[in-house]
Amino acid sequence: MTELTNVTEAKAIKVPTLPDAQTVTSVTHWTDRLFSFRVTRPASLRFRSGEFVMIGLMGEPHPGTGKVKPLLRAYSIASPSWDEELEFYSIKVQDGPLTSRLQHIQPGDEIILRPKPVGTLVHDALLPGKRLWFFATGTGFAPFASLLREPQTYEDYDEIVITHTCREAGELTYGAELIESLKGDELLNEVIGEGFWKKIKYYPTTTREESAKMGRITDLMRSGEAFADLGVAPLSPETDRAMICGNLAFNLELKEMLEGYGLVEGANSNPQHYVVEKAFLD
Ligand code: A2P
Numbered sequence: 001m002t003e004l005t006n007v008t009e010a011k012a013i014k015v016p017t018l019p020d021a022q023t024v025t026s027v028t029h030w031t032d033r034l035f036s037f038r039v040t041r042p043a044s045l046r047f048r049s050g051e052f053v054m055i056g057l058m059g060e061p062h063p064g065t066g067k068v069k070p071l072l073r074a075y076s077i078a079s080p081s082w083d084e085e086l087e088f089y090s091i092k093v094q095d096g097p098l099t100s101r102l103q104h105i106q107p108g109d110e111i112i113l114r115p116k117p118v119g120t121l122v123h124d125a126l127l128p129g130k131r132l133w134f135f136a137t138g139t140g141f142a143p144f145a146s147l148l149r150e151p152q153t154y155e156d157y158d159e160i161v162i163t164h165t166c167r168e169a170g171e172l173t174y175g176a177e178l179i180e181s182l183k184g185d186e187l188l189n190e191v192i193g194e195g196f197w198k199k200i201k202y203y204p205t206t207t208r209e210e211s212a213k214m215g216r217i218t219d220l221m222r223s224g225e226a227f228a229d230l231g232v233a234p235l236s237p238e239t240d241r242a243m244i245c246g247n248l249a250f251n252l253e254l255k256e257m258l259e260g261y262g263l264v265e266g267a268n269s270n271p272q273h274y275v276v277e278k279a280f281l282d
Pocket of ligand 1 (some may be wrong): 138205206208217
């Protein structure tokens, strides 16, 4: 028997105009430098929480040939692997080739999304441990927004410490609200276990604007202040695992510090004590 498609429904389906197009479903502007947005998820896309994909828009036409090419950048997926949509958290750079335009997207617009997720900030790249540290600066919070909503994070660890260092207090809001929302998330409390979020120790700091805790996380760890505030011992390879995602200088400095505590860098093919990835900046 031939299956008949309802004519009205068929008409309502939007025809994609871009290759690998996904449709924007919501946009939130957090500060004049930061925004997050959600898009439809390709039915076939499977990824591990913490991974990234290439996303973008069509570039400007080439002045000579008139040809247009996609303008793509690596973006951590900020939503967890079980979410039916995909979420991204982005900086706005006024003269950045992509984000100067991406910041203006509206629900209903299309973006390009290459459905090939990759990355090292995944549970598979770490050996079992007791405490998991997430170290982020700026939009480096994105992969942790995914992992903080991933049941495995709480199944594998007794404690999760998330540190987030930003210039200004307003830049902490996306992360702070996300962590706060976990308390009232009925689905996650049911799936992972009531009160799972009590395993999280959140340590936000600012460097260029007054807030409850000032200073770079690296300095606060070196002085011992961060450990005293958190009520935990400094990291050790026996108990602690870590993921780093921030700007380049931060990643390098923290990497050196973690090696100083005796932690060894891991990868998908060789799970160890910590992993690192650069946050997208453009
Ligand atoms: P600072 O204001 O002292 O430079 P950016 O927006 O430039 O990516 O920086 C995000 C945050 O990361 C800022 O608070 C910045 O502090 C901090 N930061 C930059 N470099 C380092 C580093 N090497 N170690 C720790 N924090 C850093």
